[in-house]
Amino acid sequence: MGRAPCCDKANVKKGPWSPEEDKQLKEYMEKHGTGGNWIALPQKAGLRRCGKSCRLRWLNYLRPNIKHGDFSDEEDRIICSLFANIGSRWSIIAAQLPGRTDNDIKNYWNTKLKKRLMGQPTSHRKPHHQQQKKHQLQEQQQQQQQFFPSSFAVTAPFSSSAPDLEGIPISHLLNSLVAHPTHQSGNLIVFGGDHHSCSSSDGSSIQIGYGRDFNHGLYNGRENMGFESHLYGGLETEKLLLGGGGGGCEASSIGYSFGEVKPTIACPTDACHGLYLDGRSGAATDTSFRNIASAMYHC
DNA sequence: AAGCTACACAACCGCCCCCTG
DNA sequence: CCAGGGGGCGGTTGTGTAGCT
Numbered sequence: 436m437g438r439a440p441c442c443d444k445a446n447v448k449k450g451p452w453s454p455e456e457d458k459q460l461k462e463y464m465e466k467h468g469t470g471g472n473w474i475a476l477p478q479k480a481g482l483r484r485c486g487k488s489c490r491l492r493w494l495n496y497l498r499p500n501i502k503h504g505d506f507s508d509e510e511d512r513i514i515c516s517l518f519a520n521i522g523s524r525w526s527i528i529a530a531q532l533p534g535r536t537d538n539d540i541k542n543y544w545n546t547k548l549k550k551r552l553m554g555q556p557t558s559h560r561k562p563h564h565q566q567q568k569k570h571q572l573q574e575q576q577q578q579q580q581q582f583f584p585s586s587f588a589v590t591a592p593f594s595s596s597a598p599d600l601e602g603i604p605i606s607h608l609l610n611s612l613v614a615h616p617t618h619q620s621g622n623l624i625v626f627g628g629d630h631h632s633c634s635s636s637d638g639s640s641i642q643i644g645y646g647r648d649f650n651h652g653l654y655n656g657r658e659n660m661g662f663e664s665h666l667y668g669g670l671e672t673e674k675l676l677l678g679g680g681g682g683g684c685e686a687s688s689i690g691y692s693f694g695e696v697k698p699t700i701a702c703p704t705d706a707c708h709g710l711y712l713d714g715r716s717g718a719a720t721d722t723s724f725r726n727i728a729s730a731m732y733h734c
Numbered sequence: 735a736a737g738c739t740a741c742a743c744a745a746c747c748g749c750c751c752c753c754t755g
Numbered sequence: 756c757c758a759g760g761g762g763g764c765g766g767t768t769g770t771g772t773a774g775c776t
Contacts, residue, residue: 450744450745450746485746487747488746538745542743542744546743
C-alpha cells in the first residue's frame with residue numbers, strides 16, 4: 436500500500452505563484468506562523484496550494500532577509516569548500532551563508548560553479564568571436580587558480596602505465612585513478628582537487644570531495660600521522676594526516692614513504708577504512724598524494 | 735522579425751528521517 | 756516497539772528570458 440498523498444492533487448494549484456498568492460501567504464505567516472503544520476496551512480490561509488509548496492515558497496522566496504542575486508567571491512569560496520568536504524548537503528551549506536537558501540545555492544552550484552570548476556564555459560551566452568573565447572579561457576584559468584591554487588590546474592593527459600609520477604600534475608593522477616581504479620582505490624577519499632565523485636563499472640569507487648561516510652581512523656603510533664576530526668558544516672569528518680601535524684597538510688611537512696602508506700591502502704580493516712587526504716594546500720600534499728598514487732600503481 | 739537555443743531559477747517530486755501517539 | 760504522518764532535503768523538471776542566427 437502506498438503512502439497517502441499530502442494533499443488533494445486534483446484540487447491544488449501548481450506552477451508559478453501569483454503576487455496575490457504571495458501576499459496571502461505572507462500575511463498569514465506574519466500573523467499566525469506555520470502553526471506547526473504546513474499541510475493544514477493552505478486551507479487556513481485560503482490558498483489552493485499544497486502545504487509543501489507553501490513551505491517552499493515561504494522558505495525560498497517570501498521569508499524575511501532572503502538574499503537573491505549575485506554571490507560574492509567569499510560566498511563562492513565557502514560553497515566550494517563545503518561542497519568539497521560534505522558534498523551536496525545544500526541545507527548545511529546554506530546554514531553557513533546567512534540569507535541564502537539551499538535551493539538558491541543548489542541552483543547556483545548547478546548552473547555556474549560546477550561548470551566553472553569543471554572547466555566548462557561560464558559565459559551567459561555562446562561567444563562568437565575568437566577574442567571572446569580567448570578571454571573566457573583566461574578567465575577560467577584564473578578562476579581555477581583562485582580556488583585551487585597549488586598544482587590542480589589541468590594540463591596534459593596522464594598515462595596509467597607510467598610508474599614515475601614525479602612532475603605529473605595531481606589532477607592527472609586523480610583522473611587516472613578514476614579512469615583506472617584499483618581494488619585499493621575504493622578506500623581513497625580525497626578532497627580538494629576537482630569535485631568529482633566517480634564510480635567504476637565494477638562498483639569500486641573513488642570518492643573525491645566527499646568524506647562523510649568515512650568514519651574510522653588509523654593511528655600508526657607515529658606522531659603527526661593519524662586521524663584528526665574536523666567539523667564541516669556541523670558534520671564531523673576525519674582525515675588522515677599525511678601532511679604533518681597541527682593543521683593537517685602544512686607546507687613544511689613531510690611526505691610519507693610508500694612503505695608507511697601502503698599498509699593503510701592495501702589492508703583496510705575495521706579500524707582503517709581508508710585514506711582521507713586533504714589535497715588543498717601546497718607541495719607537501721602533492722608529495723603525499725604522489726606516494727599514495729604510486730602505492731596504488733605498485734600494489 | 736521570427737525562430738532557435740542556452741541559461742537561470744522557480745517549483746515540483748519523491749524519498750528519507752524523525753517525531754508522536 | 757511500531758506504524759503513520761509531517762517536515763526536510765536533494766534531484767529533476769518546467770518556464771520565462773535573453774542572445775544568436
